[in-house]
Amino acid sequence: xxxxxxxxxxxxxxxxxxxxxxxxxxxxxxxxxxxxxxxxxxxxxxxxxxxxxxxxxxxxxxxxxxxxxxxxxxxxxxxxxxxxxxxxxxxxxxxxxxxxxxxxxxxxxxxxxxxxxxxxxxxxxxxxxxxxxxxxxxxxxxxxxxxxxxxxxxxxxxxxxxxxxxxxxxxxxxxxxxxxxxxxxxxxxxxxxxxxxxxxxxxxxxxxxxxxxxxxxxxxxxxxxxxxxxxxxxxxxxxxxxxxxxxxxxxxxxxxxxxxxxxxxxxxxxxxxxxxxxxxxxxxxxxxxxxxxxxxxxxxxxxxxxxxxxxxxxxxxxxxxxxxxxxxxxxxxxxx
Numbered sequence: 391x392x393x394x395x396x397x398x399x400x401x402x403x404x405x406x407x408x409x410x411x412x413x414x415x416x417x418x419x420x421x422x423x424x425x426x427x428x429x430x431x432x433x434x435x436x437x438x439x440x441x442x443x444x445x446x447x448x449x450x451x452x453x454x455x456x457x458x459x460x461x462x463x464x465x466x467x468x469x470x471x472x473x474x475x476x477x478x479x480x481x482x483x484x485x486x487x488x489x490x491x492x493x494x495x496x497x498x499x500x501x502x503x504x505x506x507x508x509x510x511x512x513x514x515x516x517x518x519x520x521x522x523x524x525x526x527x528x529x530x531x532x533x534x535x536x537x538x539x540x541x542x543x544x545x546x547x548x549x550x551x552x553x554x555x556x557x558x559x560x561x562x563x564x565x566x567x568x569x570x571x572x573x574x575x576x577x578x579x580x581x582x583x584x585x586x587x588x589x590x591x592x593x594x595x596x597x598x599x600x601x602x603x604x605x606x607x608x609x610x611x612x613x614x615x616x617x618x619x620x621x622x623x624x625x626x627x628x629x630x631x632x633x634x635x636x637x638x639x640x641x642x643x644x645x646x647x648x649x650x651x652x653x654x655x656x657x658x659x660x661x662x663x664x665x666x667x668x669x670x671x672x673x674x675x676x677x678x679x680x681x682x683x684x685x686x687x688x689x690x691x692x693x694x695x696x697x698x699x700x701x702x703x704x705x706x707x708x709x710x711x712x713x714x715x716x717x718x719x720x721x722x723x724x725x726x
Contacts, residue, residue, distance in 0.1 A: 435510045436460070438517070440572035445684060446471070446558045453568045454519060456509055461568040462519035465506050471525060472532075473551040485548070486528070490540035494531040499524070522564045529556050558680035567681075590652045590682035591659070595675040601683065602639075602690060609697040610635050613706060636667075642693050644673060646714055647685060 440455040451471055452464040463471065469482035486492060486503050495503070502524050511517040529552035535541050536549035559567065568574070607629055611618045620630040644653045656673045663670060677683050696713060700706035 435508055435516070437510045438462075438512055440574040441512050442572040444567050444571035445688075446555060446567075446680065448684075449473075453522070453571050454509070454511060454517070455568065455572050455574045460507070461522040461565050462507060462509065463522055463525055465518040465520065468520060468525060468528075471551075471555060472528075472548050474548075485545075488542070488545070490542055491532060491535045491545060491548070493540060494535040494538075495528075499527050499531070503528075522568055525555070526559060526564055528552075554680065587648060587651050587655050590647065590677055590685065591655055592676050592678045592682070595660075595671050596677075596679065598672060598675055601674045601686060603694070604629060606690060606694050606697075607631050607635065609694060610638065613697055613700060613703055642710060643686070643689050646689060652682075 436456045436458055438454040439457050442453060443450040444453045449470060451467040453467070454462045454464070456462065465482070469485070472482070472485075474481055474485065483503060486495060486500070492500075502520065506518040506520055509517050509519060532541075532545075532548050532552040533556070536546070536552075541549060608618055611630055614634075616632065617630050619627050621627050640653070644656065647653065653673075656676055660669050660671050660673060660676055662668065674683065674686055677686055692713065693710075696706055696709045700709060
């Protein structure tokens, strides 16, 4: 360690103290640290009544609902939301001050960024956050700066991520997303479920993209004791996907999305068109790219994991019931 003039001075002063004096100074320092740690939280701080993690693509953002109704993102989550390499809150603040981007922030927004909200989370004494709309306004400012050619090369990725976030928020708004992530939706207005389902559903169907991996069907064939491959009428060898697999997928992948509410809406907008149960589109073609598809992927992975540790469908059902107890007994009634 390099000795600085300050450290040399401190050492010299310490050497001049008697053992009793050094002991007393150390005792006073320990008492000060103890008082700081034991001090109760400031009673004037607004309290969080709900908290959780909002999923946006591959990101999980800490979010809160305060007792006064404000929805917040944690300060450190702002940098993470914009996919900055270092996810600290101070990194976010420094990025907002940089030339180019900073020119698109109005004074009111700058004041909000420089003065984060202090609050009391459920699990710690002090939190620092921003009103959820600050992230929305920052995203808009980043996109304006990008459109005006004001961003430096290192800032260009911020614009891409800002567009991803705004697309995710566009359906029903950031408030509804936070309410779902924190569980606050359970006590808010009666149309909460309808608003939540809108986050999943894309009005215009998307082009088909593969959403179920091959090993999903391989595990189904193994669990049901059927062949992995089959031959079509023209002699082509393809993966075996019998009709009852579709019923299994409906029951264990789609139905758990908001306890059947999403499936009900998918049935409405993509109904059966004949007695065989044929539909015009795949259900996943009607799920939103930034939200619905990510929820679907997570559920597929959950089911795939349970299948891999199950030898039979009965064993799978038992494990599924333990993993998703909120489903109650309804899944034991499914005939797959």
